[in-house]
Amino acid sequence: MSGRPHRxxxxxxxxxxxxxxxxxxxxxxxxxxxxxxxxxGDGPAAVPSPRTVVIDGAxxxxxxxRLDRGDPELRAEVAALTRKxxxxxxxxxxxxxDKPAPAPGGDPHDYLSQAPxxxxxxxxxxxxxxxxxxxxxxxxxxxxxxxxTDRPDIxxxxxxxxxxxxxxxxxGDRRYxxxxxxxxxxxxxxxxxxxxxxxxxxxxxxCKYDGRAIGIIDFSQQYTSVLDAVxxxxxxxxxxxxxxxxxxxxxNKDFLDWLLHSPFGKEExxxxxxxxxxxxxxxxxxxxxxxDRALARETVLAARTRRxxxxxxxxxxxxxxxxxxxxxxxxxxxxxAHARLAAIGHxxxxxxxxxxxxxxxxxxxxxxYLLPAATGTAAWLHPELEFYRYxxxxxxxxxxxxxxxxxxxxxxxxQPPPGGDLWELRPxxxxxxxxxx
Numbered sequence: 001m002s003g004r005p006h007r008x009x010x011x012x013x014x015x016x017x018x019x020x021x022x023x024x025x026x027x028x029x030x031x032x033x034x035x036x037x038x039x040x041g042d043g044p045a046a047v048p049s050p051r052t053v054v055i056d057g058a059x060x061x062x063x064x065x066r067l068d069r070g071d072p073e074l075r076a077e078v079a080a081l082t083r084k085x086x087x088x089x090x091x092x093x094x095x096x097x098d099k100p101a102p103a104p105g106g107d108p109h110d111y112l113s114q115a116p117x118x119x120x121x122x123x124x125x126x127x128x129x130x131x132x133x134x135x136x137x138x139x140x141x142x143x144x145x146x147x148x149t150d151r152p153d154i155x156x157x158x159x160x161x162x163x164x165x166x167x168x169x170x171x172g173d174r175r176y177x178x179x180x181x182x183x184x185x186x187x188x189x190x191x192x193x194x195x196x197x198x199x200x201x202x203x204x205x206x207c208k209y210d211g212r213a214i215g216i217i218d219f220s221q222q223y224t225s226v227l228d229a230v231x232x233x234x235x236x237x238x239x240x241x242x243x244x245x246x247x248x249x250x251x252n253k254d255f256l257d258w259l260l261h262s263p264f265g266k267e268e269x270x271x272x273x274x275x276x277x278x279x280x281x282x283x284x285x286x287x288x289x290x291x292d293r294a295l296a297r298e299t300v301l302a303a304r305t306r307r308x309x310x311x312x313x314x315x316x317x318x319x320x321x322x323x324x325x326x327x328x329x330x331x332x333x334x335x336x337a338h339a340r341l342a343a344i345g346h347x348x349x350x351x352x353x354x355x356x357x358x359x360x361x362x363x364x365x366x367x368x369y370l371l372p373a374a375t376g377t378a379a380w381l382h383p384e385l386e387f388y389r390y391x392x393x394x395x396x397x398x399x400x401x402x403x404x405x406x407x408x409x410x411x412x413x414x415q416p417p418p419g420g421d422l423w424e425l426r427p428x429x430x431x432x433x434x435x436x437x
Contacts, residue, residue, distance in 0.1 A: 078170050081167055092179070092186075093187065094183070104211070109196045110195075110196050114203065115215075116145045118134040120206075130207055139385050157183055157226070158226055165180045165228075168180065169232050177238050180233060181239040181240040184229075184244070198262065199264065213264040216279060216282075224285040227285055230245075252289055256290060273320040273321065274330060278337040280299050281337045285344055293348055296348050300341060300352065308357055328373065328387055331370060333431055336430065343429075368404075368407075371392075371407070373392070374410065376389060390417045391433040394430050396414055398428070
């Protein structure tokens with residue numbers, strides 16, 4: 001005998017049978033299984049692309065694929081990201097209902113914040129406990145606004161859920177997703193702790209206003225990051241259910257309705273400075289996130305003449321922001337809104353970076369105006385109480401990604417933000433020098 005195993009005539013070799021069985025098992029896997037949760041090593045086809053509204057979901061997916069293939073640069077960035085995520089695991093959740101006293105309307109579920117640049121002008125007494133009347137001191141932040149209101153906590157909600165959701169997406173560690181989901185449910189969804197979807201009492205001024213339209217910026221400057229965090233969790237994060245998804249969508253619809261139809265929302269939309277830009281960005285993002293692509297596109301298109309043409313001069317300066325005591329901060333701040341609005345525009349087929357106004361106003365020129373100070377080659381010659389060169393980092397990166405050669409050449413000379421360069425993991429402009437207002 002030859003020692004080879006006997007095979008019946010017409011029978012397939014065992015190796016072929018094994019191969020066919022493996023292929024059959026792959027073909028029979030339910031379609032939903034591949035998107036249930038990220039797993040390194042599943043291959044590019046298994047990596048979900050989040051339906052984000054500002055950050056490009058396709059770029060997130062490509063970053064995940066590069067990371068899975070061992071990209072050393074991205075591994076270093078993920079290490080920095082997870083350090084931040086780890087610091088959030090022991091914090092929160094937060095709720096609007098744990099304030100010492102409710103908002104002026106009396107409902108503990110109403111959001112409350114205080115105008116940051118308004119200060120008491122008189123000594124506090126039993127008859128005048130607030131020290132009223134309050135007076136404006138532009139750019140000087142009153143520390144009392146961080147006590148007794150919801151403003152500090154909403155910042156924590158935004159920063160934690162953004163970081164945790166991305167950390168889950170890139171690592172697959174379920175702890176990050178579960179904690180992000182818990183934070184979102186507590187602030188927005190659970191009946192006992194949820195926030196009402198309006199801002200009637202944002203940036204109140206003691207003895208003067210119970211709330212102001214200008215207070216909408218408390219959310220418009222940061223809430224779009226929550227929309228993207230939710231979109232990331234929607235790819236199948238553990239701890240984030242279909243019921244959570246549908247209730248969050250309804251909260252966003254109700255909030256968008258308030259922004260569009262309330263007196264405060266209409267007033268803020270008419271603002272001709274960064275408040276108007278951020279308002280447009282917030283409306284367009286909420287519209288896209290809730291399925292109203294027509295409103296999102298309409299808002300982005302209108303921003304060409306309403307925001308770019310009116311806010312940016314021919315030389316790229318922003319006169320309305322340069323007049324402030326924090327001119328560097330507000331110049332970069334307003335461009336954060338423009339850059340994020342342009343990112344939303346990319347999702348609805350509008351290229352805001354390509355727009356040229358009647359005096360050649362455009363976003364590339366506005367970024368170019370910042371480049372000498374951003375790269376440290378020249379001083380910033382306008383009023384600024386506290387200059388942080390890194391505030392322009394994301395703005396320049398956004399312009400470079402959009403094709404601007406001057407911005408691209410400037411990138412190696414930028415000062416990274418204190419938290420490190422995470423651009424490749426979340427390619428969207430963010431406010432990096434955090435002050436209120």
